[in-house]
Amino acid sequence: MELRCRSHSQTRAEQVVGLKNVSQEGIFMNPLATDSLAQIAFWIVVGLTFGGASLAVFPRNILYNVLGLALALAGVAGLYLYLGSFFIALMQLLIYVGAITISIVFAIMLSRPLHLEVPRREVPKVAMAIAASLVFFLGAVGVCFKTSWVPAPDRSADWSVTAIGHMLLTRYDLVFEVISLVLLVAIIGAVVTAGFTRRLSS
């Protein structure tokens, strides 16, 4: 279960693909080449995330939105992979792509039929959505700037799954509880929504 962050001496690419025994010969094996390969991989992942996110917002087709969201979340998993945490990346796929996106698909089944004409975008709604996301964005950026970031290898040498588990249940257990609260709200919301549609149709 050892998922330790590797030391600084390894290049990013080694962390990404987990390359061991990298020799110095050949085009592929050149450390500079692997580093630029890692750069390319990074930008591809970032592109996937942003492309997916815009697919999730702009098309007027709800299925495109869901698949775009899945793409964006998979891109985020790619970022975790780039940072060298395979476990978190797989958990991201399992929970967000596997569970959350698929529950959104359920929500679509409860919504209006897909073949009906899509209603026009209403300006107030769009404005409110932009305002809400702006507030969140500014908050996140503010937190990013206020935090004094320390690289993970300096903070701890042990980033195994066990260590992450211990931290989740001690230092960060408030976050853990808040996430479960969000899930609880989502479940109750789904039950209420389904209950309403049933009552209306019967």
Place this chain on the structure above:
Amino acid sequence: MGSFMASEWFRLIVGLVIVLAFSQLNALFLVWLERKVAGHIQLRIGPKEVGPFGLLQTIADGIKLVGKELITPRSADNKLFPVAPVLVFMPVLVGFLVLPFAPHLIIRDMNVGVLLIFAFSAFTVLAILAGGWSSNNKYALLGAIRSVAQNVAYEIPLLLAVLSVVLMVNSLQFSEIVKAQGRVWFVFVQPVAALIYLICATAETNRAPFDIPEAESELVAGFHTEFSGMRFGLFFLAEYTNMFIVSAVATSLFFGGWQGPFGFDLGIPGIVWFLAKTYVLIFVIMWVRWTFPRLRFDQLMNLSWKFMIPLSLANLIVTAIVLKLI
């Protein structure tokens, strides 16, 4: 060049080629086997004309499929429709990365191998949904929706069953899990988990009696109704490769992987044990398909939510308590 031969890149490329070749060959063989098993169960002979025992029948069928025109319905979504079959097939291949065929025959023995396989299975569902929805056909859409509902319902007991094994070994690494079964296979220690895993795996691969996403008698062919030629072929390839992967995972989680029963190897190499057990499990899945009728949708949902999930939760809790007490 010598250093290239020894490098990770070489391993990567060779591994990919072997995996692709193996998955095609496996699908060819399984389609033939399925038709033979179905034939004999229904008191027929099955394919027998092409090649010895009809073994080359699937190759003939494959050539036919490749030669067929790819038809795209006029009202289909022309962006998603051609991509969907590829999307279905790609995540299935990832599973081969971590399968422990033999002690030294693992492409990459990751410490989170078990997670990897289940994390990527979600993509298959999304791809099936994309395929069924983009066909713009009511049967295809119904099939896709059923597939999503079924997958959500059966993924939970599946993961809980796997979790009780992981809890016992304390590792998500396939090689560790297999090594822990040197004396006794986990199927004898965790019979409930093994049974739940096999039932859910059958459901996850959309096979009868859980094949409501395809349900020939009600939905034409379900989510792949509108796909023709090799696009249809890819859906089939994905299904049979998936069947191999779930059986191989069952072999390594519950049936001792590359090891013989109770520590007796009988001098048979590990890969033979592994493949033999996997194909026996596949045979069992086929046997079930041609023996039991399809469940109704509500029966299917009830089986999972009201029976399998509580049972797997109870199994997990009992496992945890027993492990704590010992």
